Amino acid sequence: MLRRSVFFAIILLQALVTQVHAAEKTALRVSLIPIFDIIPFQAAQTQGYFADQNLTLDGTPSQGGAQGIPALLAGSVQIAFTNVVSVLQGLERGLPLRIIAPAQETIGTPPDSAGLVTLAASGITSGADLSGKRVGVNTRNNIIWLYARSWIDQNGGDSRAVNFVEVPFPQMPDALLNGRIDAAMVSQPYLGDLLQDKAVKALGWPYSAGGLRTATSVYVVTERFAAEHPELISAFVAGLRKGIAWSNENFGSDAYISMVSGYTSIEPEKIKAIVKQARWKFPDVVNVESVRRTMELMIHYGTLKAPIDINAAIIAAR
Secondary structure: OHHHHHHHHHHHHHHHHHHHHHHOOEEEEEEEOOOHHHHHHHHHHHOOHHHHOOEEEEEEEOOOHHHHHHHHHHOOOOEEEEEHHHHHHHHHOOOOEEEEEEEEEOOOOOOOOEEEEEEOOOOOOOHHHHOOOEEEEOOOOOHHHHHHHHHHHHOOOOHHHOEEEEOOHHHHHHHHHOOOOOEEEEEOOHHHHHHOOOOEEEEEOHHHHHHOOOEEEEEEEEHHHHHHOHHHHHHHHHHHHHHHHHHHHOOOOHHHHHHHHHHHOOOHHHHHHHHOOOOOOOOOOOOHHHHHHHHHHHHHOOOOOOOOOHHHHEOOOO
16 A cells, blocks of 8 residues: 555656646747748747747847847847848857858749839839939848849949938838838838839849849857757757748648738738738758858948858758
């Protein structure tokens, strides 16, 4: 009888220990921009993939990836969603950044995950027409700004004669429609929302020039965080990869539409119309060759002095 009681006591204790461990979740703060690039992250949140990895993630809104990096270095967030250009610039300045996962990669054909738009009645039809004009970008010296400059110069214009104005993505539609800017390089879903307005037209697709896929954004941590918490990075990447798979498999579904509408505050019917315009496939590895092409473009425009060994900065999700 005593042995039986001890046996059940041990079983009960093991069950309690298991429950305690299951309840212990590590809280991490992540800097994010509410655009289509973070759909897999949101999927991993809503589908419980991060929770399955014993992670609780708190998303902190940011205007641009360049703003997320200072927050990361200051310890305000542990992971930052950011654009490739900001990462390369940071690495050149000696910032201790490490790429842990891809976020978005364009499909190489328009319509794309970002594009240049203007008013249909503006008379603007080429890069040459943008000289002296105001072009909205979410932040200067980032990937949006870089590829907008490249497109303008490749299409008869001189990007040095363009006034680039910083406007957060959610505010770009109003800024364009109300005449505060003459054109804008806009990311989805705000791009698709704008193009549903007959007063707006697509001017160009900078990311798709040459028909090549372009890695635009990644998730980064500090070198110290990577060294001290490799298990948390592995858990984050595992959850994110499930979110990537879910996003690719459920593209355009009711659950997909509802999720995107929720974090972008754009009506579900508008989101549904946007996703019908193009097909995105989120990557599960970093496109290093694409990053090298962006690096060359940065050197051309003087935002990077010399090539960087990007492989040395990637510690996961190669």
